[in-house]
Amino acid sequence: MSNIEEEILTKLSNRIIGYLKDDLSMQDIENSFTIEDVSKIDYKDITTFIALNGAMKGTVGMSVPSSLALQMVEGFIFGDYDKSELKDMSIENVAETLNITLGNILTDLSVVQNGSSVDISTPYTMHNSTTITKKSDGIMFVATLTYNDQQILLSYFR
Amino acid sequence: MALALVVDDAKIMRANVKKMLEQLGYETIEAENGAEAISMYEKYNPDFVTMDITMPEVEGIKNGIEAVEEIIKIDYQAKIIMVTSHGEQDKVIKAIKAGAMNYILKPIRFEKLEEVVMKVVVI
Numbered sequence: 124m125s126n127i128e129e130e131i132l133t134k135l136s137n138r139i140i141g142y143l144k145d146d147l148s149m150q151d152i153e154n155s156f157t158i159e160d161v162s163k164i165d166y167k168d169i170t171t172f173i174a175l176n177g178a179m180k181g182t183v184g185m186s187v188p189s190s191l192a193l194q195m196v197e198g199f200i201f202g203d204y205d206k207s208e209l210k211d212m213s214i215e216n217v218a219e220t221l222n223i224t225l226g227n228i229l230t231d232l233s234v235v236q237n238g239s240s241v242d243i244s245t246p247y248t249m250h251n252s253t254t255i256t257k258k259s260d261g262i263m264f265v266a267t268l269t270y271n272d273q274q275i276l277l278s279y280f281r
Numbered sequence: 282m283a284l285a286l287v288v289d290d291a292k293i294m295r296a297n298v299k300k301m302l303e304q305l306g307y308e309t310i311e312a313e314n315g316a317e318a319i320s321m322y323e324k325y326n327p328d329f330v331t332m333d334i335t336m337p338e339v340e341g342i343k344n345g346i347e348a349v350e351e352i353i354k355i356d357y358q359a360k361i362i363m364v365t366s367h368g369e370q371d372k373v374i375k376a377i378k379a380g381a382m383n384y385i386l387k388p389i390r391f392e393k394l395e396e397v398v399m400k401v402v403v404i
Contacts, residue, residue, distance in 0.1 A: 146388045200293070201391065202300035212293045219291055223387045226366020240371070245290070245337050 127179065127234070128279055132158050132266040134228040135183065135277055139268065142224050147198030153269045161265050163256040164278050168192070171218040171248040173225055178239030179232065181262075181281030185221040191273045192217050218246035255280070283402070284325060287311045288318040288348065289333040289364065294387075298331050298364070301391050305398065315348030316340035322352050322359070329360035329401055332381070334372050346376045353380035360401045364389065 136156045143149040170186040187195070192213040199216055200209065225243055235241055255278075257263035263280040285307045289295045292313070299309045310325055312318040316339045318332065330352065334345040342348050345363060352359045363376045363384040373384050385397045 142388070196293070199297070199388075200300075201297045202304075204296075212296065215291055215293045219293055219387075222291075223366055226369060226387070230367065230370070245335060 128262065128264050129158060130233060131179070131183065131228075132264055132277055132279055134231055135224060136266045136268055138224045138228050139185075139220070139275065139277065142220065142227075143195070143198075143270070147195055149194065149198055149270060151271050156266050156268045158264060158266045161257070161263050163254055164263065164265050164276065164280075165254050166249075166252055167274065167276060168252055169214055169217045169248065169250055170253065171221050171246045173221055173246050174244040175241055176244070177241045178234040179241045181279055183221070183225055184276070184278040184280075185217060186276040186278070187217055188273055189213070191270060191275065194270075195220060214248060214250050218248045222246050282306065282308045283328040284308045284310065285398075286318065286321055286325065286327040286330045288313075288315070288330060288336075288345070290314055290336040291333070294333065294364070294389075298389060298394070301389070301394050302331075302398070304391070305395055307398075314339035315342035315345060315351075318348045319351045319355070323355055326356070329362065329398065331362045331364055331385075332376075334363050334365040334369055334376060334384075344372075346372060346379055349376050349379040349381050362397055362401055 140152050143152040166186040168189040169192050172182050172184045175181050196209050196213040196216040266277040268275040285302050287295050287298045287309055290313050295311045302309050312321045314336050332345045361381040363381045366387050382401050383397050
């Protein structure tokens with residue numbers, strides 16, 4: 124694994140752990156995570172992707188099971204909503220979670236610190252589990268975070 | 282009651298900001314893109330606006346910055362607060378140059394929104 128892939132997934136994983144703890148009151152998120160070089164990724168129920176352009180190209184993904192997405196939106200939303208409204212909003216909240224946390228770490232990336240710029244797209248979200256296979260000349264890495272035996276997958280591929 | 286226009290392409294972000302502003306005693310209307318924000322501003326003349334900085338292009342308005350430019354053409358005294366992520370400083374500077382008054386970072390916390398709104402509303 125080159126430094127750049129390790130850097131983005133490490134910084135994003137740490138930011139998401141902090142975000143879940145501090146902003147969503149999800150204290151049971153584990154502090155440790157793994158990063159692996161993989162040839163395919165079996166995503167969870169809700170997956171959102173953000174494309175990187177500029178000094179760093181590729182696609183960053185975040186994938187969570189529906190049950191965890193619901194817990195996340197309960198921690199995020201201000202005010203009272205019924206369960207069906209929360210379920211609807213939980214899908215969009217996964218996109219916002221990646222959008223916020225990726226935005227938060229962008230200026231900490233070494234390529235940006237060295238004076239280059241990296242742009243991020245608006246999120247694209249899928250609400251069903253899917254598998255993505257690495258291109259023959261591509262790279263693909265996945266970080267796995269754990270919250271109460273449920274997995275959060277963060278991916279980077281191009 | 283003062284009126285706030287909440288602009289964001291993400292329904293959940295609009296819902297959160299609306300609930301917070303309503304708790305602060307403001308009436309709210311919402312728009313989900315820059316083009317809609319411009320027409321809502323013209324129609325309702327709100328007391329202030331919260332504007333997401335990054336939104337998909339709709340009707341030629343590419344993002345929140347371009348929406349600010351157009352709203353300032355309508356009302357040069359418009360009070361606009363940009364909503365942004367930490368990594369978007371360049372965009373915030375452009376938005377302030379275009380006429381936005383202040384900004385708030387995501388994730389938005391109630392106390393911070395209250396502080397920024399109070400600063401903008403009293404100007």
